[in-house]
Amino acid sequence: MFEGKTIIVTGASGGIGVPLVRRLTNLGARVIAIDVNPDGADILGSPNLDTSKLIYHCSGLEDEASCSALLEQESHIYGLVHLAGIFVPDDMASGDTEAVYDPVMSANVRNVYGLYTSIRKALLKETSARVVLVSSLAFRRGAPGHTAYSAAKGALVGMARSLARKEAPNILINVVAPGFIDTTMPQKIIAKRGIDAVLGEIPMKRLGSADEVASVIQFLLGPDSAYITGQVINVDGGIICS
């Protein structure tokens, strides 16, 4: 499905990133995996993954210059999936602006603004290029005690809607908003609230798997989503019904 196509995945060595990279390489994509984790290449080097089609960059995508430097050799880029993010609580307490808000905005949204800017020309060389930004249930309904995170995930939706209108039909830009997915990221909040309380608000009565998010991202990258742009797809077991 993705033979001859280059797809960038940020947050690639995280819980959702690994099954996504596995899917994309299995389907023929050349994947440029980016993650701030210095162990990311080892994590992605698992037996089920075709590493011959994988390039790993350890980077936090701090600024436009570092994004451009990483990808300056790439003349054609078909896809970008932005999974990089951190989920950090806040309390609107003194010092949270610098200690939480700034790093949360940087890791979740500022980085993809710079990354998109630096690869836009390469995306426009492809016909029907694809961008998938990963937001969250936290934006849809607001996560108490995670104000900066909720704001960052909302910023991604605004960014996607603006870009979708600007770039159609050349680049299609959509958002996936996961609910409670079984990776390390939500484990602290699940432990704090109790698994029964969390499952009690999910109509499907279970956590989602990382691969169930990866499959929706695959659909948005693939030929079957050719008339979809500017949308937010909830992958949350039915928590948000609208």
Ligand SMILES: NC(=O)c1ccc[n+]([C@@H]2O[C@H](COP(=O)([O-])OP(=O)(O)OC[C@H]3O[C@@H](n4cnc5c(N)ncnc54)[C@H](O)[C@@H]3O)[C@@H](O)[C@H]2O)c1
């Ligand atoms: N797991 C869930 O329940 C859930 C729910 C809603 C939204 N999400 C979103 O899905 C995405 C992936 O989540 P996950 O469960 O795989 O989390 P994860 O923590 O397993 O993976 C996130 C990855 O992003 C990387 N990262 C963090 N900051 C970075 C930066 N500045 N540059 C590059 N890489 C960076 C981390 O090293 C990590 O590998 C995140 O954006 C998260 O907010 C997850």
